[in-house]
Amino acid sequence: MREANIKKMLFITCSIFSVLLIAFIITSFMYNKQEETQLSKFDANVVKEYNSEKVSENAEQEMIKEEPIKEEEQKRVAVNTSEIEEKVQEERKEETKQQAEVNKPEETVETNTKPEESQATTPKFIKPVEGEIIQEFAKSNLVYSSTLGEWITHYGIDIKADKTTVVKASSKGIVKYIKNDPRYGLTIVIEHTGGYKTVYANLLSTEFVVVGEEVSEGQTIGTVGTTSTFEVLDDPHLHFEILKDDEYLDPQLMLN
Structure with missing residues (x-):
């Protein structure tokens, strides 16, 4: 229990x-x-x-x-x-x-501008050296060369001057060439406006200018010499030429 x-x-x-x-x-x-x-x-x-x-x-x-x-x-x-x-x-x-x-x-x-344009492009040329012209320009006729002993054409004028006489630029321009030509001797070529060129040959010296130099009218560019083999028997002189578009002109007609 x-x-x-x-x-x-x-x-x-x-x-x-x-x-x-x-x-x-x-x-x-x-x-x-x-x-x-x-x-x-x-x-x-x-x-x-x-x-x-x-x-x-x-x-x-x-x-x-x-x-x-x-x-x-x-x-x-x-x-x-x-x-x-x-x-x-x-x-x-x-x-x-x-x-x-x-x-x-x-x-x-x-207005007639043609004469003005012609005057503007035609440079004024002066005589590069003072002296007598002993050989004239002869493009269409012949002249006698004492050095060569024959009759030849003559595309410039020969200006008589003493050796070392200063040669001046005939007009304002730029020196294009300085060379020793086998016929014309030491030569300077200057380009002008209007397609004109001036040639200075038979030089004694060219050290006054350099190629590419801009020269003024009357500036000294060289001296007279006797370096031209084609004119060696002639008296000391400057052989001077003027060209228009590579055509020879009578320098005496262009000089002022």
Whole structure:
């Protein structure tokens, strides 16, 4: 009988303990569930606030970016407008100018410019050395050469002068050649305006000028010598020629 009571007491105790344990487990589960729900709500609120702040920040940045763009567009529009206005004004000025030219009465002035042009392109020539002309220009007739002992053409004039006499440029021009010609000896060629050239041959020296140098009328270019093999038996003299477009001219007709 006593043993039966003990078993009954143990069963009751175990039952109570089991009920308490189950109640504890249920309570713990409910508590944890509530905590998770609150945490979820909290996280959702945090995320929502973060997203809201991010959106606001992005919107401010976009506004900041748009402001310079709008200012730049306004400046560009202002510049384009100014350019268009200037272009329109220029076109109006051009139209006014053209209209004035159309309405301008025609003026008829007859002028003969050919002589002036001829005078402008024909240089003035002076005698390159003072002295007697001992051999004249002979292009269409023959003259006798004492050195060669025969009758020949002579495309220049020979001006008698003492050896070392200064030779001057006959006109303004540019030194084209300085050479030792096998027939005419030391020679200087000067180019002038209008296709003219002057030739100075039978020189003793040419060191006063260089090729490419611009010389003025009367400038010293050399000295008289006896270097021409074709005229070596003649007295010291300057052999002088004038050409126009590579055609020989009579220097006596050109000298002033």
